[in-house]
Amino acid sequence: DxxxxxxxxxxxxxxxxxxxPCNHSTISGNEYxxxxxxxxxxxxxxxxxxxxxxxxxxxxxxxxxxxxxxxTLILPHATLRDTAVYYCIVRNIQGAQKxxxxxxxxxxxxx
Amino acid sequence: xxxxxxxxxxxxCKSGTSVKIECRSLDFQATTMFWYRQFPKQSLMLMATSxxxxxxxxxxxxxxxxxxxxxxxxxxxxxTVTSAHPEDSxxxxxxxxxPNTExxxxxxxxxxxx
Numbered sequence: 001d002x003x004x005x006x007x008x009x010x011x012x013x014x015x016x017x018x019x020x021p022c023n024h025s026t027i028s029g030n031e032y033x034x035x036x037x038x039x040x041x042x043x044x045x046x047x048x049x050x051x052x053x054x055x056x057x058x059x060x061x062x063x064x065x066x067x068x069x070x071x072t073l074i075l076p077h078a079t080l081r082d083t084a085v086y087y088c089i090v091r092n093i094q095g096a097q098k099x100x101x102x103x104x105x106x107x108x109x110x111x
Numbered sequence: 112x113x114x115x116x117x118x119x120x121x122x123x124c125k126s127g128t129s130v131k132i133e134c135r136s137l138d139f140q141a142t143t144m145f146w147y148r149q150f151p152k153q154s155l156m157l158m159a160t161s162x163x164x165x166x167x168x169x170x171x172x173x174x175x176x177x178x179x180x181x182x183x184x185x186x187x188x189x190x191t192v193t194s195a196h197p198e199d200s201x202x203x204x205x206x207x208x209x210p211n212t213e214x215x216x217x218x219x220x221x222x223x224x225x
Contacts, residue, residue, distance in 0.1 A: 042219065044155070044206075046213060099145065099214050101156075
């Protein structure tokens with residue numbers, strides 16, 4: 001079963017920052033937080049991941065709370081092409097290393 | 112980033128026939144690959160973990176005799192849907208673990224059984 005909870009849908013205006021929350025209150029010490037997104041009828045695309053420190057790359061920023069029970073994915077300047085389903089996943093990178101998907105957040109970027 | 116290729120991207124088959132889907136890691140070796148199934152408007156459901164040179168590990172409720180997985184090389188895993196029926200129609204997606212434990216996904220295969 002997925003170990004994260006996300007809002008089912010969100011809207012954001014084009015050009016604004018999109019902030020997608022995720023709760024993972026049962027995360028364990030050796031589990032990372034991963035974010036993927038899926039544009040309609042395509043395979044998921046990796047966005048970013050982190051353990052406990054905030055992370056930033058060319059696509060997004062990941063803010064993880066100090067207790068690691070929640071995180072926020074930030075798309076700093078959303079474009080129409082960012083419309084997708086965003087999945088927050090906790091993953092143990094040892095052992096089976098499976099990625100188990102929850103229901104995700106359907107983000108719609110409006111012009 | 113690393114590239115994972117699935118083939119075919121879509122396939123239509125008759126009920127009762129078998130269909131093979133290929134998943135290739137094009138620029139890295141993947142000892143572990145995963146197979147998912149996704150129905151319309153639903154999330155991805157993990158079907159099985161495919162390990163090179165050994166038997167696949169199936170998730171609970173997935174019939175191993177119906178969904179045959181072969182991972183014969185470090186760059187290729189195949190999923191064969193045997194005796195396909197209309198309820199097997201779905202979007203099948205593979206994922207391969209890269210050298211830094213990142214998971215890279217194929218573009219998916221849409222199977223329609225008529």
